[in-house]
Amino acid sequence: MELAVPYALLADAVLVLHVAVVLFVVSGLVLVVAGNLLTGWAWVNALWFRLLHLATIACVAAQAWAGLECPLTTLEMWLRAQGGTTPYGGGFIQHWLQALLFWHGPPWVFTAAYTGFGLAVAAAWWRFPPRRRGRRSRSADNPPNSNLHHHVPQHQDPVQL
DSSP states (O other): OOOOOOHHHHHHHHHHHHHHHHHHHHHHHHHHHHIIIIIOOGGGGBHHHHHHHHHHHHHHHHHHHHTOOOHHHHHHHHHHHHTTOOTTOOOHHHHHHHHHHOOOSOHHHHHHHHHHHHHHHHHHHHHSOOBOTTOOOOBTTBOTTOOSSOOOOSSOOOOOO
């Protein structure tokens, strides 16, 4: 018995993943800036989050500079072809996700856009450095060298035994 592979469903899943990656890249930068300037969210400076965000946009920009098509696009189109469907045809959700994701223009426009966005992510990394777990961000309420959390006596008498 031959196992039927649901190519259309797999292609739709890749498309959803692709949109999620794009949303992560775009919203990640917005969250880092807003989290530092407006809300004080410490999690936006978590090292794991910032590394993942930087690596994702770096891969996108590097692919654009190398003239490579996104592997998620390639996989989605292959799955659609294997399933006997026409790429970029399909149902309502598929149509709108693709309309959101795929734009028409010369390749240099996308390379410039991805590079510019990558530079914005790098600038946010410099302006709002990531923090390792356990480190608190500095603010007016918790300046460097403050003794808010640990009481350290200024003058200690020698211990006598």
